[in-house]
Amino acid sequence: MPPHILIVGGGRRLHDEIRAAAAGVRTTTICRMSVLPKINNPQRNARLIAMSNDATLDEWLAMAEFLHTQDPFTAVAAWSEVDQEKGAAIGERLGIDAPDRETVRLVNDKAAMRHRLALLGLDDTRVRSVSTVEEARAAVAFTGLPCVLKPDSASGSRGVSVLRDLGELEAAWEWARAAEPESTLLVEEFLSGTEYSVEAMSEGGAHRVVTITGKFSDSEHRVEEGHVVPALLPAAQAAGIADFVERALSALGVVDGVTHTEIIETKRGPRMVETHLRPAGGWIPLLVRDALGVDLLSLLAARTVDQSVLQRLPGERSGDPEPEPKDQLCAAIWFIQPETGSEGELLSLFGVEHALDTPGVVEVQVLGRPGDRIGTLRSSGTRLAMVRAIGPDQDSAVAAAREGASRIRAVVVPPAEAGPLDGELLTGGKLR
Template sequence: MARKALILVEGGARTGELYVQTAERLGIHPIMLSADPAQYDYLVAQNIESIRVDTGDLDALIRECSRLRATYDIAGITGVGDLFYATVGKLCRYFDLPGPNPASVERCCDKFTQRQFLAEAGVPVPAYRVAANAADVESSAGEIGLPVIVKPAAGSGSRGVRLCRNVEELAEHAAYLLGGKHIWRSSPSILVEEFAEGPYYCAEIMGNEVIAIAAADFGPPPHFVFHECIYPAALTDDEHRRIADVSRSCLQALGLGWGPTCIEFRWTKRGPVVIEVNPRLSGAPGPQLVQLACGIDLVAEHIKLVIGDKWNLRRGHSHFAAARFLVADRDGTLEWIKGDSEAAAVPGVSEVKLYVRPKASIVTKGDLRDWIGYVVAASPSLAETEAILERAVELLSLSIKPDTVT
């Protein structure tokens, strides 16, 4: 009997590792298809099979999957990030496997199109415009009113996202996005939108069921880099219901409802306003936090859905789980980082993850690439979880030496 395999189209630098580990735990052989497998260091470290292929070429992926079917029983095909998830849906349809609707994924991944679908369905979203050049950005901001959020219409991880509070910041960021520093995978398209002020929440959804809602805090503006995330958010029953209702409206408007969805909100004077709908799980450590908080392994349940098995979304317990992110605050070279073993030994800490090692070059970007690592903790009470995190983080220290300017 042929060995069961799970095909992953690209892996994501962080969440992809969870998928390959979970697939193996479920007795399925993971195979990564990637244009550059070397970018995922966990593939070598965990001896994961990988194949170099142009993942931007659907026909090439079909040929590779067809070749693999001669050796393996391909149980399912999936991916991690936004960029290749529509391609995953097309592959699943070609090979008659369970998968997302590629048209729904594509309308989600274009943030302007997403906004249009949501607005037409009456879902609360910020005022928005689309811009192709600096003049469009300026005129759009004038119509909406400063401050505004300026960001690429496609992308993830807060890359290229900035709060612009005046015309100088507006011109500066437009020049950055259009001047060759931002990497565009298609024709430049910029979303200019109203700054929706208020607490941030994120709903994790499987199918049509809201599994958990998180609260998170960002670092200082003008960027949006997560510093802390807590599951579950401290919401009243009415607030939870309103976020869940708007979440289901998003799914209906965008044609989603198969597999995972992650919806980001700001709670404004209007109530929950949708910032973004992502047709995937949130990135690590989101899935770990959900599992610690309510006992549901979203990665495992997603893989079960992908391979045609029944999932189990029953809660196992009700705890508070939180992550504190270590964020680079300057450019330079990481001289040393200490205390990770001590932090991991603090009772209640479930994970200490470091993304960089001594002598690594640090270049701040104003997005998730500024994360040096994170600490995750959980307990039955919110106060206890926050105290555990505080004790663990106090044990960590690092030194970034500024680069010498010559």
């Protein structure tokens, strides 16, 4: 019987990738109302069901059970953190392949993740869950300064602050609470070192690191300002990071799919920041494709319909002749961020054409829109544009992306002064 995949939530390109992964694959999608506009090619689903944003888990289970009696599913896929618990519960109820419910809990609950890794001796990062400012103050005494205050369940650096003085605690608390009102907050040891993310593929409990991504982040809220693939690392250090991440994924019960793991290489060795049961955001899959020729989304789709994929990775082809050597490429992205003190309303972005003319730049995407409220850089959602570049080495790729980004200027005015748009604002990506 051809695969019939129940997709819980969004995924943009992944819906089409799954349908293209094998002959006869069909998809049914159940999503929240707010996700509906983000479903690519909705008419290609066998069914598309939109649930109220506040629908209970029992309602999701009942809907999935009814559909399963009419047209049985072979597997469940869920990539967004907010939908993964539902996807796992549905798979468990229907008795079909799906993300494991305990693994979803461990990965999406950062405190539980840290407890599991510490229990197995993999990561000794000090952390405390807190529910009041007073508890946070006591936790700082345990972790020491500097430390990090952040929501337990958030992404995109929302609500994250680095505290270097106890006097910063209350402002950081208010910021974290505003970002995630219902989340437990964590106070954890500040991990001093170099940031990386690790893009990996898992199949049947076996893990293979595809690449390690270099990161550039601001110091206050740890918002990523740029990425480069692959990271510039000595072979022995890269092998140590890969071994750490593969052991951590096993400890958390990860079995199948693409994972995106953020780590910091400290003097004590690699330490986990967080991991995700999905491909990276921030256009990192595009960088992986540009630099290595590996399409993580296609591999994830193939694994979702039960195809073996590890042998498709570079260096994993058993019995096949070695591929012809090719020139190594590196790929980088740099983000245009709001400047300090530029609070107001976005009127226009200038210089996109000049950014595209930068040698090495292959794409510019404008993310801001006229009338957007511009404030201090505090999450990935405040980015105004991105520039993607390719080069023969890491330094060249990063330099091209940064040079392209430097040619873009934002015009921001106080909201009371904003009038009719008078200038050039490109509102979509442009590919060379």
